[in-house]
Amino acid sequence: MSIVVIGSVAYDAIETPHGKRERTLGGACTYIALSASYFTSTSIVGVVGSDFADEDRALLSNKNVDLQGLEQVEGKTFFWSGVYSADMNDRTTLQTDLNVFADFKPKLPQAYANEPYLFLGNIQPGLQRQVQREMPNVRFVGGDTMNFWISSSHDELLETIKHWDFLLINDSEARMLVNEQNLKRAAAKILELGPNTLIIKRGEYGAMLFRKDTFFAVPGYLLDQVFDPTGAGDCFAGGFVGYLAERGFDLRGGDFDVTELHRAVVYGSVMGSFCCEQFGVERLRNLTRKEIDARFEDFKRFTNF
Amino acid sequence: MSIVVIGSVAYDAIETPHGKRERTLGGACTYIALSASYFTSTSIVGVVGSDFADEDRALLSNKNVDLQGLEQVEGKTFFWSGVYSADMNDRTTLQTDLNVFADFKPKLPQAYANEPYLFLGNIQPGLQRQVQREMPNVRFVGGDTMNFWISSSHDELLETIKHWDFLLINDSEARMLVNEQNLKRAAAKILELGPNTLIIKRGEYGAMLFRKDTFFAVPGYLLDQVFDPTGAGDCFAGGFVGYLAERGFDLRGGDFDVTELHRAVVYGSVMGSFCCEQFGVERLRNLTRKEIDARFEDFKRFTNF
Numbered sequence: 001m002s003i004v005v006i007g008s009v010a011y012d013a014i015e016t017p018h019g020k021r022e023r024t025l026g027g028a029c030t031y032i033a034l035s036a037s038y039f040t041s042t043s044i045v046g047v048v049g050s051d052f053a054d055e056d057r058a059l060l061s062n063k064n065v066d067l068q069g070l071e072q073v074e075g076k077t078f079f080w081s082g083v084y085s086a087d088m089n090d091r092t093t094l095q096t097d098l099n100v101f102a103d104f105k106p107k108l109p110q111a112y113a114n115e116p117y118l119f120l121g122n123i124q125p126g127l128q129r130q131v132q133r134e135m136p137n138v139r140f141v142g143g144d145t146m147n148f149w150i151s152s153s154h155d156e157l158l159e160t161i162k163h164w165d166f167l168l169i170n171d172s173e174a175r176m177l178v179n180e181q182n183l184k185r186a187a188a189k190i191l192e193l194g195p196n197t198l199i200i201k202r203g204e205y206g207a208m209l210f211r212k213d214t215f216f217a218v219p220g221y222l223l224d225q226v227f228d229p230t231g232a233g234d235c236f237a238g239g240f241v242g243y244l245a246e247r248g249f250d251l252r253g254g255d256f257d258v259t260e261l262h263r264a265v266v267y268g269s270v271m272g273s274f275c276c277e278q279f280g281v282e283r284l285r286n287l288t289r290k291e292i293d294a295r296f297e298d299f300k301r302f303t304n305f
Numbered sequence: 306m307s308i309v310v311i312g313s314v315a316y317d318a319i320e321t322p323h324g325k326r327e328r329t330l331g332g333a334c335t336y337i338a339l340s341a342s343y344f345t346s347t348s349i350v351g352v353v354g355s356d357f358a359d360e361d362r363a364l365l366s367n368k369n370v371d372l373q374g375l376e377q378v379e380g381k382t383f384f385w386s387g388v389y390s391a392d393m394n395d396r397t398t399l400q401t402d403l404n405v406f407a408d409f410k411p412k413l414p415q416a417y418a419n420e421p422y423l424f425l426g427n428i429q430p431g432l433q434r435q436v437q438r439e440m441p442n443v444r445f446v447g448g449d450t451m452n453f454w455i456s457s458s459h460d461e462l463l464e465t466i467k468h469w470d471f472l473l474i475n476d477s478e479a480r481m482l483v484n485e486q487n488l489k490r491a492a493a494k495i496l497e498l499g500p501n502t503l504i505i506k507r508g509e510y511g512a513m514l515f516r517k518d519t520f521f522a523v524p525g526y527l528l529d530q531v532f533d534p535t536g537a538g539d540c541f542a543g544g545f546v547g548y549l550a551e552r553g554f555d556l557r558g559g560d561f562d563v564t565e566l567h568r569a570v571v572y573g574s575v576m577g578s579f580c581c582e583q584f585g586v587e588r589l590r591n592l593t594r595k596e597i598d599a600r601f602e603d604f605k606r607f608t609n610f
Contacts, residue, residue: 216608266610303521
């Protein structure tokens with residue numbers, strides 16, 4: 001059962017204290033799909049330019065990512081470049097060239113229309129809503145957003161997430177979305193906006209899941225070297241939805257074990273932690289499901305009391 | 306079995322977004338002893354001035370805190386005042402009057418000498434070492450320090466903690482102590498300095514415990530109102546050592562269940578979270594053991610997967 005992922009496919013230039021890459025495959029959609037691919041089949045909807053390399057297409061194909069929805073048009077692929085501070089806690093964007101992504105109008109291939117799961121990556125909220133309308137029979141739909149849409153398209157964003165089952169954002173976005181500094185109260189307010197499930201990512205500090213019937217928190221995985229945190233939040237999203245899809249989870253279907261949602265947050269954390277171990281998507285080239293499950297067990301051990 | 310706690314007893318003036326107090330009982334030793342008192346009997350070693358109020362002495366006595374080691378001398382009690390930022394993440398010290406604490410020379414009452422547990426609160430490292438020499442037969446000894454001693458008395462501090470079973474500090478102190486930004490590597494370096502157990506507090510983000518044979522991490526407790534975080538780290542310390550003392554734990558005695566150390570970290574987190582619910586030590590006036598154990602169970606639920 002496949003997850004359809006909508007979002008950016010990009011080339012990134014990244015500099016961290018551990019080195020730099022001039023041009024490496026990136027974009028939220030890429031990270032989410034590659035991460036989720038360890039759990040289930042994935043299908044993406046995105047756009048790239050004529051410069052998109054065959055080897056990058058091959059990387060996705062080799063992970064069984066369905067590329068029917070990856071439109072290729074004349075022009076350049078979305079390009080982003082950024083540099084991380086010495087302690088990795090700050091990131092400065094040096095350049096953002098939207099290129100062909102500026103006119104991205106998601107086109108859902110007919111073959112995707114009956115897939116059961118939909119993840120709406122961070123794009124303009126009106127476009128997210130439009131895609132959702134084309135997949136009315138999903139078992140869950142949810143997604144991500146960012147500070148730019150929260151401030152520039154607030155009403156449209158609210159109208160969009162009203163119809164989502166889950167919202168997956170970071171702590172500063174959660175605070176900003178409902179203008180509430182206290183995370184517990186911010187979460188309670190967000191759960192009044194439509195989504196029945198809210199996942200808040202806190203980077204190295206871990207993640208939390210809020211619902212009216214459960215609350216879950218997990219600390220971050222402690223790495224002895226954070227090589228490059230780019231894409232870690234998107235890999236988290238991929239692990240979260242991937243695990244639920246693998247389990248055939250139905251967020252709209254009444255009875256389910258909320259502990260499965262807790263486990264999905266841990267699998268998200270596992271995927272986010274692996275992402276940081278190498279530059280860009282590199283760790284996802286050689287990562288195995290065995291390593292993923294071993295780290296899940298590691299989480300069990302180091303949170304046991 | 307009693308814990309002997311050495312450290313500051315003070316009056317604090319505190320301002321947070323929720324209000325202010327002009328003069329309220331404070332000091333690390335006070336918070337640690339009050340927190341630990343829910344688990345075991347405690348005995349303190351500290352100094353106060355002639356202005357120390359009978360009602361504050363009574364608060365401690367009523368919690369079975371042994372005050373034989375609380376010296377009262379001519380002069381004023383240590384006074385600290387600070388103000389918290391709107392989001393509570395920053396604190397500005399307005400005033401620090403060491404007063405009688407400036408000349409504090411801990412005097413261990415004879416009656417304390419055979420107590421099994423010793424917690425050395427944040428004072429000059431040479432003084433910490435001196436107290437430890439007077440209690441050679443403990444089942445564990447450990448303590449706290451701060452950035453001031455890490456920079457101004459680095460060698461003396463290293464000589465002091467070399468003989469501790471555990472060190473309990475916050476993340477920035479851990480990084481500073483061994484000049485290592487990555488926490489996992491910093492922890493490994495600290496475990497080479499003497500203590501077999503390292504507890505790192507991360508405020509609202511939780512806490513971690515490092516040993517060669519185990520690693521544990523727990524997220525912070527999510528409060529819907531942080532009233533005043535003053536003393537939360539010290540209450541954590543009190544809960545941590547209090548629980549271990551209650552269990553008769555022997556960190557020097559060979560075989561033990563490391564999971565008990567994990568539980569001690571959770572009890573520390575529980576106590577730290579309660580501390581933030583009211584101003585200063587106020588929450589510790591009416592807090593019950595039943596509430597503490599209920600919150601411990603709450604931690605079990607919200608970290609379960």
